Amino acid sequence: MLIVNARLITNDKDNTLYDDGAVYIKGNVIEEVGTTAELKAKYSDDELFDAKGRVVMPGMICAHSHIYSTYARGMGVSEPTDNFYHVLENQWWRLDRLLTLEDVKLNGLTTFMESIQLGVTTLIDHHSGPNSVEGSLFALGDAAKETGMRASLCYEVSDRDGMDIRDKEIKENxxxxxxCQKDDHGDMLKGLFGLHASFTLSDDTLNKSAEAMAGVYDGYHVHVAEGIEDEWDTIKTHGKRVVERFEDFGMITENTLAVHGVHVNEREMDILKHHNTPVIFNPESNMNNAVGCPPILRMLEKGITVGLGTDAYTNDMFESMKVANILLAHNACDPTKGFGETLQLQFKNNPKIVSRYFNRPLGVIEKGAYADIITLDYNPFTPVTANNWGGHSLFGFTGRLVNDSIINGDVVMKDKIITKVDQAEVHAKSSERVKAIWKCM
Incomplete structure (x- = not known):
């Protein structure tokens, strides 16, 4: 397939931009990048995909989300949500306990479809559903395959629903x-070992988790010091801080995702840096839960690889970028902060992070990278250049402008229409099923 007539942002190491660019895709991999004239002359017999002057850029990467929260959109709750623990106990933990495997699959389909519509082509998820544990990650994997999404999945192990369920959670991971190690469906599906957070995990559970992972993998996906309660509980119960505790169990590695990190201190950051462990920033969720702003600027100063996620507050990474920029500047009381750092998180660090799990480059349009590409119907009234496209991505681009999405060389959305799944049918099933869920909230 040859994409032509593109205002092409490559995000490659040279920051190449073409006013009239083209991308030749062979199978699921980018074979060549150049001008429309050059590549049309070489590949005239191949299928043409006319971008019609739209912006063409690498698909967006979401480094942390929660598909299980899908039914929460428009939902009310009857119990207090006046602090972080009550938000968890009275909203999210009540919701996840109600999910059946049918709900898990529906949540996966709706989330992946909306993500595709908003330009996300790779999504890393952290799942929960204690009364439908067995087969839940496989159900999400099926949803990813059906929609064409590239995904990394895990289940959050926790003590909060008892030891029998905990053991099922460990086994599911x-x-x-x-x-996935046996068959990753062409490098489209990966797995990490999910953990909820230190304050809901006993030493026995962490020991059992580490034992189950021995010789299997060293990649974990865990919430770290999101709320101050996590640090308080860990210090009181275990005499150490959250990152120190996970390091003691061998769970802080270069393949681990340490999510949030709002209340980590200098020593914890040094530990993360030592192990080359990425931290995932979720600005909108942190603000919504009123837990604080993580020390992202300090992490970057220390050389920690910080990526960007949504924590399922939204499925639009452009939206998450906009808030990251504002929050970092606001928290630092410095208007020079946030802009460059946000671009680094999304367009440099997220591709670096997912390169640890997938076999070819993502988040870039260059020879040898996977063909994960989006188009945006963006008609700017100021120039778009190699030097300023980041500014357009922060202040002009939105997920709602995405017109087409290509994942692994497959057109999964064309002219805003999902191509592989009947979206209306899935939405109808979800809307019907959610009525029963909301009655219990």
Whole structure:
């Protein structure tokens, strides 16, 4: 397939931009990048994809989300949500306990479809649903395959629903990781070992988790010091801070995602840096839960790889970028902060992070990278250049401008229409099913 007539942002190491660019895709991989004239002359017999002057850029990467929260849009709750613990206990933990495997699959389909519509082509998820644990990651994997999404999945192990369920959670993680190691569906599906947070995990559970992962993998996906309560509980119960505790169990590695990190101190940041462990910033969620702003600027100063996610507050990474920029500047009381750092998180660090899990480059349009590409119907009234496209991405681009999405060389959305799944049918099933869920909230 040859994409032509593109205002092409490559995000490659040279920051190449073409006013009239073209991308030749062979199978699921980018074979060549150049001008429309050059590549049309070489590949005239191939299928043409006319971008019609739209912006063409690498697909967006979401480094942390929660598909299980899908039904929450428009939902009311009857119990207090006046602090972080009550938000968890009275909203999210009540919701996840109500999910059946049918709900898990529906949540996966709706989230992946909306993500595709908003330009996300790779999504890393952290799932929960204690009364539908067995097969839940495989159900999400099926949803990813059906929609065409590239995904990394895990299940959040926790003590909060008892030891029998905890054991099922550990097994689901390991079973899914092993299944992906055996067949990752052409490098489209990966698995990490999910953990909720230190304050809901006993030493026994962490020991059992580490034992189950011995010889399997060293990649974990865990919330770290999101709320100050996590640090308080860990210090009181275990005599150490959150990152120190996870390091003691061998769970802080270069393949681990340490999510949030709002209340980590200098020593914890040094530990993360030592192990080359990425931290994932979720600005809108942190603000919504009123837990604080993570020390992102300090992390970057220390050389920690910080990526960007949404925590499921939105599925639009352009939106998450906009808020990251504002929050970092506001928190630092410095208007020079936020802009460059946000671009680094999304367009440099997120591709670096997912390169640890997938076999070819993502987040870039260059020879040898996977063909994960989006087009935006963006008609600017100021020039778009190699030096300023980041400014357009922060102050002009939105997910709602995405017109087409290509993942792994497959057109999964064309002219804003999802191509692989009947979206209306899925939405109808979801809307019907959610009525029963909301009655219990």
């Amino acid at each position: 390991v079973d899914f990781i092993k299944a």
